[in-house]
Amino acid sequence: MNSPADSAAVRRGNLSLVLRHIAAHGPCARTEIAAATGLVHATVTALVADLMTRGLVEEVGVTASGSRGRPRRLLHLVAERVRIVAAHVTWGDIRLVTAGVTGELIDAGRARHPGPFGPPEPMADAIATAVTEAVSPGPDVHLGRLVIAMSGPVTSGRAKAPTEGVGWHAPTLGALVAERLPGLSCPVEVVNDADLAALAEYHALRLPGTEGPSTVAYVKSDSGVGGGLLINGRIHQGSHGLGGEVAHLPVSLDGPRCRCGAHGCLTAYVSTHAVLESAGLGRESVPEGIDAALAELGRRLRAGEPRALATLDQAGHALGAAIQSIVGLTDAEEIILGGHLTDWIPWLTPGIDTRLAARRRAFPTLPIAVTPGVLGARAALHGAVQTGRDRVLADPAEVPPCRARPSQAHPV
Amino acid sequence: MNSPADSAAVRRGNLSLVLRHIAAHGPCARTEIAAATGLVHATVTALVADLMTRGLVEEVGVTASGSRGRPRRLLHLVAERVRIVAAHVTWGDIRLVTAGVTGELIDAGRARHPGPFGPPEPMADAIATAVTEAVSPGPDVHLGRLVIAMSGPVTSGRAKAPTEGVGWHAPTLGALVAERLPGLSCPVEVVNDADLAALAEYHALRLPGTEGPSTVAYVKSDSGVGGGLLINGRIHQGSHGLGGEVAHLPVSLDGPRCRCGAHGCLTAYVSTHAVLESAGLGRESVPEGIDAALAELGRRLRAGEPRALATLDQAGHALGAAIQSIVGLTDAEEIILGGHLTDWIPWLTPGIDTRLAARRRAFPTLPIAVTPGVLGARAALHGAVQTGRDRVLADPAEVPPCRARPSQAHPV
DNA sequence: CTATTTTTTTCAAGCTACGAAAAATTAGAA
DNA sequence: TTCTAATTTTTCGTAGCTTGAAAAAAATAG
Missing domain, CATH: 3.30.420.40 (ATPase, nucleotide binding domain)
Incomplete structure (x- = not known):
């Protein structure tokens, strides 16, 4: 709480609140969101409209509600709009996963890297190349986050601290990778893989x-x-x-x-x-x-x-x-x-x-x-996807409006 | 971030931001606050005016600045406006301290209690009586917080968890004490004394x-x-x-x-x-x-x-x-x-x-x-005062406006 | 005494969420 | 079929907040 707040901050927070509710509680109507979040109907309408221009949310139909009254228009998170890329750098190679913002897997791959020792630039090259090959963003696909999970042996057990001569600072590596992703400007984050595995198992259970x-x-x-x-x-x-x-x-x-x-x-x-x-x-x-x-x-x-x-x-x-x-x-x-x-x-x-x-x-x-x-060796990649997803859901205002008109509501 | 935000939340946050800057950085002028917090001059003026109607801030004079230009009007935190009460419940007795919101000691005392075993009501009675006697709030003195530090032996080493037959839940005790403070409605908080000592030593160092x-x-x-x-x-x-x-x-x-x-x-x-x-x-x-x-x-x-x-x-x-x-x-x-x-x-x-x-x-x-x-046995009480102070500084909007007109700026 | 500099205040503008009322859309009843 | 009630969604006016620019205030330098 050390930075000033203004109306834009309020908007960001409430956009995230609504989007996270939709992500967590399946397809749901505006009324339910209002009841759950404490926001007023009118505000939910405005916020949902905002999320729809960003392509993050779509209407998927109406409830066949038994009771009378206007039917509820159900909203859901659009998986394809934002892409999350997770990379797990282990001793021998790089494992890549791309996923939608719902967490569903889109693609998986594997690449070589020059080994965990020596200067960080070759490693950054390898990661950036692998990511560029794996990601082919379509016309209205936004690259939301690249999360790199670093395996143990990089610097005496942890990638995060500059402790020994061997290895590199995680922030440095993140910046180097970001520089090497020219077209796709997307935030890069480097996190320890055991921490990410912990996160993934915690949520999987x-x-x-x-x-x-x-x-x-x-x-x-x-x-x-x-x-x-x-x-x-x-x-x-x-x-x-x-x-x-x-x-x-x-x-x-x-x-x-x-x-x-x-x-x-x-x-x-x-x-x-x-x-x-x-x-x-x-x-x-x-x-x-x-x-x-x-x-x-x-x-x-x-x-x-x-x-x-x-x-x-x-x-x-x-x-x-x-x-x-x-x-x-x-x-x-x-x-x-x-x-x-x-x-x-x-x-x-x-x-x-x-x-x-x-x-x-x-x-x-x-x-x-x-x-x-329950996740075995995939835990770290799961955690990386989850982290990227959380970051996007925490600030939907980062996602730009769609070029194409957002898809219309399905008539029933 | 699970509750909706509105303009009132923005105000609360920014009021706290300004007040905490004044509390931490001595007497200072509005310009300095604007520069440090990132708020704009106009906003700082409005926020300071708000804090002055609440009696939390006063002008204490102007800088004898060597350079030319309008002199800075210095603001400082008013110690007497809000009172913090800290109570340390140990094996044998209750130690009380009242302090101003700046942390400066106003009074100290000691009282007996019925012993750490048995039902919580007699203990709540003892604490409430001691607090009532210690606090004589003047016309424009607001009781900001009562923080109770619980010593070890209450429930097998910790007061905070309902672990054994002996002792009571800290939330229960807090509520019972709050009920017994009729005139002065003020939030009560119960915290473990070792935790409070940790906090106090951390800041003292x-x-x-x-x-x-x-x-x-x-x-x-x-x-x-x-x-x-x-x-x-x-x-x-x-x-x-x-x-x-x-x-x-x-x-x-x-x-x-x-x-x-x-x-x-x-x-x-x-x-x-x-x-x-x-x-x-x-x-x-x-x-x-x-x-x-x-x-x-x-x-x-x-x-x-x-x-x-x-x-x-x-x-x-x-x-x-x-x-x-x-x-x-x-x-x-x-x-x-x-x-x-x-x-x-x-x-x-x-x-x-x-x-x-x-x-x-x-x-x-x-x-x-x-x-x-460096604080010795007084550490827990120090930490309790600090905690109460932090709570008040975190939400100055809780402090009501003064009855009396706020003191005018000192003419120079 | 005037010009300049620095701080503080005033005022209109732009967002935001809110509250009440209106519109939309269905089920059930006459 | 047509009207009424119920429920969801949208529209519109209001109030509160911060912002940015301009004005006012209050000192020093020449």
Whole structure:
């Protein structure tokens, strides 16, 4: 609240309010919008007319209402008008998705990049090229947002902070990519992929439009151990963009020494590498690769092989301690597990529950839900699309009016 | 952004913007306000006139500007117009402070209460009586806010959550107190005292009006171990108001068993009781009481007594592990230590630094400041006054116009 | 004493949301 | 079929807000 407000700000806010209601509550009539938002009928009419000139909203027919009176004219969000592009930059390549503003998938693709090390310009080139090829905006298609999800290994686990010599600042990369998209001037945003995954899983686990718990944490282990912290449904970035980073959460004062130099980090217990190694499925034992080793681990767990069971029991205890820290500090109500943790849940649960038992006894009325994620490896891209969508819905006034006349209401 | 906006909302926001600028940047002229806020001269004139009819702002003279041109008419916040009342409910009694909206102290007092257990009504009676006696609002004095800081032991460490049979919901208590203040209808707010202390220390450690780091944590140990988490300068409440609660943060998987049932909680290492016990200064050894034991501990530390030193070294390591959790999870940039921890800092620092060494090596450009608090036991009351002040400054339109004509500008 | 400079105020214009009344459009009743 | 009631949507006049330009106020410099 540090910038002055004027009537234009009021308009922006109310346009967004109406558009978000239409997006969340399916096709609906102007009366319903007025009732739900608290705006007056006349204002809703004006705002809807504005959204229609921008091509964001269309009439799709009328209700066959049983009662008498003028029928309701139903409005819905036009998917094709605004396009969201999401790019997930991982170790090896770039995965692209384009979607409509409703979130529905339009296209998916994959491209190579020059590797996560070295100067940022080649990476920006690669991303911009991939985006330009993927997007062919039609006459009345507006490119609303490009959201880039950065995978872990770029700068020592996080793309967001300029921490080590290797890698680049996310804002810099965003600006470089934006420069390289000549025709399509569209805002570019770079966000950590674990944070985006957290956001996506959080929304995937509840009905759209429903309010979830105010504080939620996400913990995943795949190519690395990472996580995200959501406060009031928003990503908590922290002072340097390292918020929600759980990899080096201390689990035991005298645990094994971690690569980072500390003792007893969570990574040392639940990283894919550590788990496979401890279960006797390290690179030497299973030279076929990680996927083969993971499959073998699954077989052994189901077969009840003692060493595999012991490994996951210990991992469960460590994860439980980390969750205890998270819950104690942030009062999170739900912990979502992602990556390989999803597959291991049956064997992790006993250890987790043991560590949480004390708090559950102390606060019997406050549940702590430990939930498996449902989106798998696609979570980060989902989250990126969702973020782009939220940005467009938050300020519809950014979308210019359509050239072509907006489609007329369907006569009935 | 889920409620409609209209011109009245614009007015409220801009009134607050101007008032907060005047409050933060001393006596200042309309031109400066216009330049700083981005509002236009004409608007600032109108808004200042509005604030003057409400008695919140006065002209205090003109600048003796060296240059030519019409002199600036300086505006300042009127302290006496709005009164803030803060009440700190501790184990034994109620401490009251009344202050002006500038934060300057007007009065302080103390009262008894019926004890933290049992039904909430007697406590509400006691608070309301104390407030009524303390506040004698003059003809043009507006009671802006009553902020009640609840001390730890009320419901198993936190007043904010309905967790155990003993104690009451903070919202309930707030409503009960509000009912019992007949003449003075004023909003009542109940907040955890550790959170308020965190807020107060955070602001005390930097110049007023200055932006601090976005994420800050506060850890204290006096009558209990507690803390608060500030995100973007605001208290993080969490899902159930337990956010920032550090007492049962796990420090070691196989540490001593805590009262809560878990092993290796922070409390077991740094609570006043645990420290005194471990140093051989428990209730049996020093029957004169806690204060005497603490004084003796200080003497032994300065004298280099080995057992005292070992105790605080271990406490430092435990605190370091907790800080490692806090920093890793929230990316806090500053950790403020309060309560007795402030006195023990010289002996805690080695352990803390040992635990933080790994992260400091991993992120050499990201500082982690561990700072002693400066407000001592008064921190919670300070924070309560600050909160009340913030609320009033956030919505000056709540303050009614003055009956009496506002004082005229001082002629020069 | 006049010109200049700087601050503050005044006033018309442009948006915005609101409230009441009118128009549109259907179902049911005569 | 025709009229009436009910419900949704639109139109229109009003009030409040900020803005921008012009006017007024109040000092200094020459």
